[in-house]
Amino acid sequence: MRRFIEQHTFWSIVILLFAVILLWLIFAVWPQWLIEIFGRKKTFVNTLLNGLTLGGLYFLVASGFTLIFGLMRNVNLAHGSMYLLGAYIGYEVADTTGSWFLGLAIAFVVVALSGMLMQTLVFRRMEGDDIRQTLVTIAISIIVADLMLAIWTGTTYQFTPPDWLFGAAQLPVVSTIRSSGDAVYIKYPIYRLAVFFAAVAVGAALWLFLNRTKIGMMIRAGVNDRDMLSASGVNVQLVFVLVFGIGAGLAGFAGVVGGTALSISPGEDVRYLLASLIVVIVGGLGSVPGAAIGALLIGLAEQFGLAYFPTYGVVVTFLIMVIVLAVRPQGLMGSSWSRQ
Amino acid sequence: MLKILKKMSLVVALIAFSTGAMAQDTIKMGALATLEGAFAALGEDSLRGVQMALAEFGNSAGGKNIELITGSSDASPDSAIRAARKLVEQDGIQVLVGPLSGSEGLAIKDYAKTQPNVTFLNGSSAAQDTTLRESAENFFRFSTEGAQWMAGLGEYAYNEKGYRTVAVLAEDYSFPYTQVFGFLEPFCRLGGKAPLDARFWVPIGNKDYSSVIAALPDDVDAIYVALGGADAINFLTQYEQAGGDAPLIAGSITVDQSVLGSKGPTRKFVVGTPSAGPISDTWDNPNWNAFVAAYQEQFPDGFPSPSLFAHAYYINTKAALLGLEAVGGDLSDGGAALRAALSALEFDTPTGMVKLDERRNAIADIFLTEVIEGPDGNLVNKTISVTKGVSQTFGLPYEEFLKYGQVSRENPSCE
Missing domain, CATH: 3.40.50.2300 (Response regulator)
Structure with missing residues (x-):
């Protein structure tokens, strides 16, 4: 931290200034001139929170995607299908047992298993053949999408989250002061806050797993040099299966979490695949911290676009992607890895 | 090997025979709906409407069997055009019912102008300009529109x-x-x-x-x-x-x-x-109640009650079938007689009488x-x-x- 400040004094000041302005924007009561420029404070704070929570959801999906790519160089274009499959399975379980958490757990396990099966039965057979693997994942995603449409039809499904997660919480943030002198506090859906904290928890767990455990060390070693890892006596195939399982399981987990925040319907698979692709392109392929930064950026961009210029909001997301590709093609946190 | 060859030739013969038979007493009808994307559930229900109308007529009209071919879009105009071109130019349908969504309707109306021998009936698309401005002679909307x-x-x-x-x-x-x-x-x-x-x-x-x-x-x-x-x-x-x-x-x-x-x-x-x-x-109307009862009986896993989309597709399909009855299933003139019959058609639906104005848009309750x-x-x-x-x-x-x-x-x- 200190070294960073000493080396990049200018940037440290800019970042600090930015943080102060942001905090002021969140906690201060806005003066009239600011409201005239930006609109009401309620809109701004809610949009900020929405961006953070949506970013959390995107991170849950994209972290698995980037993990799989980092280790296996396999662009798994069936990742969106894993998301949707997890959502449907979670819904069925939650609907029959009445327990939302059980649905969440089983979605993670079942989708993780299906990911492991995919790795052992399909991708292992075309090891090192990136293009073929990618094409196969496209085929799988199309087949799975049609199967899911046949089983669960095109109807929109929505989870019933536990009661204590439903409804809105009052935040200690004043929106405006009424003429009577009462402060109006900002309300925000509890569930969406839970999504954000779940994402932070998953991110922290992933970081600990990758940095503090032996298996995590093997995975990081595999990302850097696969051949050396197997030469030093590690069963690389087992590591691959494990990583594929975790990556797919996270997508299934995100399916239930996201399906509860929004809804489940056909077409969601492609939407989240696209979101994950943009997130990892911005954040850097193969980097978990990159996925976190990319997810936050994209989530915020999408929400601010939607709130302030809804018609052209989508453009902002792609604009970020274009700028990153032009200035830093390997992504914000991406290392310019070369093929071993 | 010889056995497989024999079997294959049998299959080929069967196909040849059946297409030969089809040409004489079958009319190919296309149904185009959004079976993908945000409107997938709506598209599914709209096809239920088509099937209800066909079941009501016993899958035949004017003495000809109706062969239904479905096409799918995702509510974007270009996907609707792609699906319609496939139905018209590859499958050779003579009557098309669809599409579902507003901007798809505008695109299909323009496409209809390039296919004067095919008769287009709207599905449930309800943009105003599909019929109000620069309407196509062979595009009919027996369902009403959004305004x-x-x-x-x-x-x-x-x-x-x-x-x-x-x-x-x-x-x-x-x-x-x-x-x-x-x-x-x-x-x-x-x-x-x-x-x-x-x-x-x-x-x-x-x-x-x-x-x-x-x-x-x-x-x-x-x-x-x-x-x-x-x-x-x-x-x-x-x-x-x-x-x-x-x-x-x-x-x-x-x-x-x-x-x-x-x-x-x-x-x-x-x-x-x-x-x-x-x-x-x-x-509370006997026709509507009968329609709902038929829907619930035919599709136990459908919605509790038919949606607007099932209703719109039902009405347009029924109009097509009534038109085909009126011309005795004869489309040898490129459907000109059918279109004349449709323009004059006035019939009772589950929601009251429907007829067309001079731009072939419905007047209804x-x-x-x-x-x-x-x-x-x-x-x-x-x-x-x-x-x-x-x-x-x-x-x-x-x-x-x-x-x-x-x-x-x-x-x-x-x-």
């Missing part, structure tokens, strides 16, 4: 509900433009306001409405919402979660069965929301409704009143109606 569907709602919101200022939230394409126009035109003529900066236009398939909800102004009496399918469900849930408390006024497909009948928690807070459209779930909780806990639309014989020009002469201008985000301006 017609709003008949009576603007007056009701102003006079009965007492709303004076509304915000607008709608998807950003031709059908919601048409609906907003149909609602706001009478509402603003009476003195209501809908400021331009309180109109929110979101893309189809948007999932996360929380920021739009946060941006909705507080100082309005109600919010007019025209979203469909999964979009409407997402909005309603998130609006409830965010603690939204402004009353809603709904577009025709926002509190339709395709939304109210979806899986998940029931959205009790929409009870009391007024809307208007071509159907009303609780209309429209229902003003309000959401209530039905006897078995399902949410349904209760009939408040019926406006008889609503035409596309609201009874004005054609030239005069054109002065209102094309529907758009800012028409009417309501300033």
Whole structure:
């Protein structure tokens, strides 16, 4: 931290200034001139929170995607299908047992298993053949999408989250002061806050797993040099299966979490695949911290676009992607890895 | 090897024989609906409507068997064109029923002009200009359109509900433009306001409405919402979660069965929301009751009650079949006789008599409704009143109606 400040004094000041302005924007009561420029404070704070929570959801999906790519160089274009499959399975379980958490757990396990099966039965057979693997994942995603449409039809499904997660919480943030002198506090859906904290928890767990455990060390070693890892006596195939399982399981987990925040319907698979692709392109392929930064950026961009210029909001997301590709093609946190 | 060859030649012979037979006494009919994307559930229900009409006629019309070929789109105009071209140019259909969504309808109408020997009947697409401006000679719409569907709602919101200022939230394409126009035109003529900066236009398939909800102004009496399918469900849930408390006024497909009948928690807070459209779930009429009973019997896993889409596709398919009966299934003249028969067709539907105007757009009854909780806990639309014989020009002469201008985000301006 200190070294960073000493080396990049200018940037440290800019970042600090930015943080102060942001905090002021969140906690201060806005003066009239600011409201005239930006609109009401309620809109701004809610949009900020929405961006953070949506970013959390995107991170849950994209972290698995980037993990799989980092280790296996396999662009798994069936990742969106894993998301949707997890959502449907979670819904069925939650609907029959009445327990939302059980649905969440089983979605993670079942989708993780299906990911492991995919790795052992399909991708292992075309090891090192990136293009073929990618094409196969496209085929799988199309087949799975049609199967899911046949089983669960095109109807929109929505989870019933536990009661204590439903409804809105009052935040200690004043929106405006009424003429009577009462402060109006900002309300925000509890569930969406839970999504954000779940994402932070998953991110922290992933970081600990990758940095503090032996298996995590093997995975990081595999990302850097696969051949050396197997030469030093590690069963690389087992590591691959494990990583594929975790990556797919996270997508299934995100399916239930996201399906509860929004809804489940056909077409969601492609939407989240696209979101994950943009997130990892911005954040850097193969980097978990990159996925976190990319997810936050994209989530915020999408929400601010939607709130302030809804018609052209989508453009902002792609604009970020274009700028990153032009200035830093390997992504914000991406290392310019070369093929071993 | 020889055995396989033998089998294959048998199959080939069978296929050859069956296509030979088909040419004589089969009519190929295409059905085009959105079986992908945000409107997939709607597309499924619309095909149920097609099947109901076919079942009613025993899969034949004018002494010919009807062979149904379905095509799928995702609510974007180019996907609709692709599916229609496949049906027309590869499968060789002679009659097409579809598409489902507004902008698809505009695209198919233009495509129809390039295929003069094929007869196109609308599905449920309800953009105004599909028939109002530069209509195609071979495109027929026996279902009504979005502005017609709003008949009576603007007056009701102003006079009965007492709303004076509304915000607008709608998807950003031709059908919601048409609906907003149909609602706001009478509402603003009476003195209501809908400021331009309180109109929110979101893309189809948007999932996360929380920021739009946060941006909705507080100082309005109600919010007019025209979203469909999964979009409407997402909005309603998130609006409830965010603690939204402004009353809603709904577009025709926002509190339709395709939304109210979806899986998940029931959205009790929409009870009391007024809307208007071509159907009303609780209309007490023998024809409608028979239609609902047939739907429930034929599709036990469908919605609790047929949606607007099943209804629109049913009516258009039935019109096609009645037309084919009238010409004895004879399409040897490239369908000219069929189109003449369709233009003159007037028939009784589950929702009253339907006939066409000179631009081949339906004149039919429209229902003003309000959401209530039905006897078995399902949410349904209760009939408040019926406006008889609503035409596309609201009874004005054609030239005069054109002065209102094309529907758009800012028409009417309501300033």
